[in-house]
Amino acid sequence: MSAIANITVFDGQATPVSHLFIAESVSREGKNIVTATYKEAVAGVPDYAQGRLTLKRTRLPSGVMRSSVRVDLPVMESVSGQNTAGYTAAPKVAYTDSVEVVSYAHERSVISGRRSARQMALNVSGNVSTSVAAATGGPVPELIDTLIVPT
Numbered sequence: 001m002s003a004i005a006n007i008t009v010f011d012g013q014a015t016p017v018s019h020l021f022i023a024e025s026v027s028r029e030g031k032n033i034v035t036a037t038y039k040e041a042v043a044g045v046p047d048y049a050q051g052r053l054t055l056k057r058t059r060l061p062s063g064v065m066r067s068s069v070r071v072d073l074p075v076m077e078s079v080s081g082q083n084t085a086g087y088t089a090a091p092k093v094a095y096t097d098s099v100e101v102v103s104y105a106h107e108r109s110v111i112s113g114r115r116s117a118r119q120m121a122l123n124v125s126g127n128v129s130t131s132v133a134a135a136t137g138g139p140v141p142e143l144i145d146t147l148i149v150p151t
Contacts, residue, residue: 002142004036004150007053021053026151032059034149036139049074049093055139057149063107067143070100103144115145 004023010016021038028034038053052072059065077094101121105114118141119134135141142148 002139002148002150007038007139009053019051021051023150026149033057034151036150045076049076049091055143055149057143057147065105065107065147067103067105067147068100069140069143070098073097101140105144105147111145114147115141118144 004026006023007021009019009021011019019040022041024037024039026034026036034057036055038055039047040051042050051074052070054068054070054072056068056070057065058068074093074096076091079088079091082088103114103118115134115136119132122128123132136145139150142150
């Protein structure tokens, strides 16, 4: 099994910025659910407002494996001004942008089929119309293709 490690991801902004998701924990719920969680550690941002990344594998009662990757990016409200007593309220999370990618794999499926389905979904979502080699390493390909969760 792969060891849980930090993950660096670039955002899709005009000037790309890297985001470091620090390995936070791995938990097991019985023998059917394994969850690996990561969070950003941006200085000056409260813990509840840090970006989060979650990798989760669940064996459903049917034997099908459900693998999910979820990114949650909280957006802080902007604080403006102070009251007549000079108090400025602490900023809070205004909302959270979230994306979750879910894969279902029959217990008889094979790595090459899961990898093809994952890559085709990525190509469609990125409007990629040329040949692209599928990534075979890293936490998401390992989760979806080989059904291995970092531990």
